[in-house]
Amino acid sequence: MRNTILSIFIGITILSGVLVYFIPQTGTIILLSIACFLTVIAIYDSLQTKHSLLRAFPVIARLRWFFEDERDKIQQYFIEDNLNGTPINREKRSIVYQRSKLSKETVPFGTQHNVYAKGYEFVKHSLFPKDHHYIKGERVVFGSDKCTQKYDASIINISAMSFGSLSKNAIMALNQGAKMGKFAHNTGEGGISPYHLQGGDVIFQVGTGYFGAGKHDINGKRIFDDAIFKANAIRPEVKMIEIKFSQGAKPGHGGILPAVKNTPEIAEIRAVVSGTQVDSPPSHSAFSNYEEMILFIQKVRDLSEGKPVGIKFCVGDNDEIEAMIKAFADANNYPDFISVDGGEGGTGAAPMEFTNYIGTPLVEGLVFVNKLLVKYKLKNQVKIIASGKAIDAFDIVKILALGADAIGMARSFMLSLGCIQARECNLDSCPVGVATQDEDLVKALVVEKKNLRVKNYHNETIKSVKEVVASMGVDSIADLKPNQVFRRRKDEEIVSLENIYYKK
Structure with a gap:
């Protein structure tokens, strides 16, 4: 899939270049610029080693992350919250990703769990906690x-x-x-x-x-x-x-x-x-x-x-x-x-x-x-x-x-x-x-x-x-x-x- 996507972007860039050569207008120049920009991103994505999804699906995978950033708002009001996804909900997945990347894993504004609902589980803390070290x-x-x-x-x-x-x-x-x-x-x-x-x-x-x-x-x-x-x-x-x-x-x-x-x-x-x-x-x-x-x-x-x-x-x-x-x-x-x-x-x-x-x-x-x-x-x-x-x-x-x-x-x-x-x-x-x-x-x-x-x-x-x-x-x-x-x-x-x- 990676090679196919790269071929498509390179092909579009070449086609845009041909259009600019024969039709040197503002629209074709803008099209060539966009194509070149996306092709450079596609090449970078396919060569970087940090994100597997980007290597396999250059450029296209970036759309997933964009929608995932917006999904918090969409889910909150229209679809589902962080606790309803199955088989592993988004809150649980996030904690794995954060720990794996050594990124921030704290959460703001209190729990999203209903602590008064049947089935809620917890542990009780001590007035004299130990040093975890x-x-x-x-x-x-x-x-x-x-x-x-x-x-x-x-x-x-x-x-x-x-x-x-x-x-x-x-x-x-x-x-x-x-x-x-x-x-x-x-x-x-x-x-x-x-x-x-x-x-x-x-x-x-x-x-x-x-x-x-x-x-x-x-x-x-x-x-x-x-x-x-x-x-x-x-x-x-x-x-x-x-x-x-x-x-x-x-x-x-x-x-x-x-x-x-x-x-x-x-x-x-x-x-x-x-x-x-x-x-x-x-x-x-x-x-x-x-x-x-x-x-x-x-x-x-x-x-x-x-x-x-x-x-x-x-x-x-x-x-x-x-x-x-x-x-x-x-x-x-x-x-x-x-x-x-x-x-x-x-x-x-x-x-x-x-x-x-x-x-x-x-x-x-x-x-x-x-x-x-x-x-x-x-x-x-x-x-x-x-x-x-x-x-x-x-x-x-x-x-x-x-x-x-x-x-x-x-x-x-x-x-x-x-x-x-x-x-x-x-x-x-x-x-x-x-x-x-x-x-x-x-x-x-x-x-x-x-x-x-x-x-x-x-x-x-x-x-x-x-x-x-x-x-x-x-x-x-x-x-x-x-x-x-x-x-x-x-x-x-x-x-x-x-x-x-x-x-x-």
Whole structure:
């Protein structure tokens, strides 16, 4: 698209020059001047490295920013305010952009939230707040007594997004940002690509398709392969292994890589046929019951030479989840962590019904898993990573207070790369080069600029979390409790999340 736009402007300039040559009048001279001016801007936009959208759509993208500046007024009076946009409202998107760019993130004239509306949530501050510079708990150690290579992780990490779902430049920027910010980057189920190996800490996800961890058997079925898995798992960049059962966008369905995004390079990494839609199976072929699952987890731990191994799922049938946790306790063998994905999550392609109506939302799922770990005396061994549309410090404080040990973020880190929520992730037409394999669009995302924004967003959000925790009079992020977060349930009733979720 960039080359097409440049060609159009250059062509108009040449045509204007011809008109001036044959018809040297004031009108044609003005037309040539305008054409030259726009062509210079188009060339500048296409060469600059700060804004992906301008690189991909020179000049034209400037119209978006003009209307976005005016949109505040239009939305305020005619369409929607900053809190109504979905799936991530404009206020939340803005905080990511501001932190990524290290720009001003204060707001004037008070909150736009209706603090007297049902569902409003908040924390209470202390008369004796702490100095946020001395707040502890921004890192957490993963690894149970079954693990020999424990991992010291940030409480905020990049959640699972595969190369294929995202572009190579997006993956490189995320991984390099993770390296600079000293946090972890989950590969997603698409396997480990060269773009994940930029020096950042990696969580190697093993999905039902076993990409990077398996092969096809003689019947064409995807199966786990010890040697293939081990070759990737023992890489020094890989710090943890995550066995994916399901994800919030499409629990019980299996991953989807649209055919248009399945390039020869991606197909080679996944050992599939390029140009075809790749559907991961809904369940694992390596195990079919809890006992086999426990053996498989231990096998993966052994093959990875003692690295932390976790499982990821969106909470579904409660009885099944409890039976699984009980089986872990009875066998005295368990994963090192559980990643709980909320039904509201999801960055890639998914059927509408699965996105909208299947899977337990994060808060209820997180609380349920946390209660089970406490009930079966596994809480001290098994850490919880929670993911489900966490964006700002309050989101993180709330989720940690409800029982999570760390947060996985996907869409918020996409926004830090410059995502504008165009919602074209499944169409291969992402205009800012984040979720596309279109080479021309991918080039618009300049890794050397965006990796800094990834790091900035992480670091500034950690700082903000520490500031919020300090205002509450708490010494450590790890000390957050559900009785410190409140919700208005009715016009006159304010209740702590502990009373809502833990005292039923």
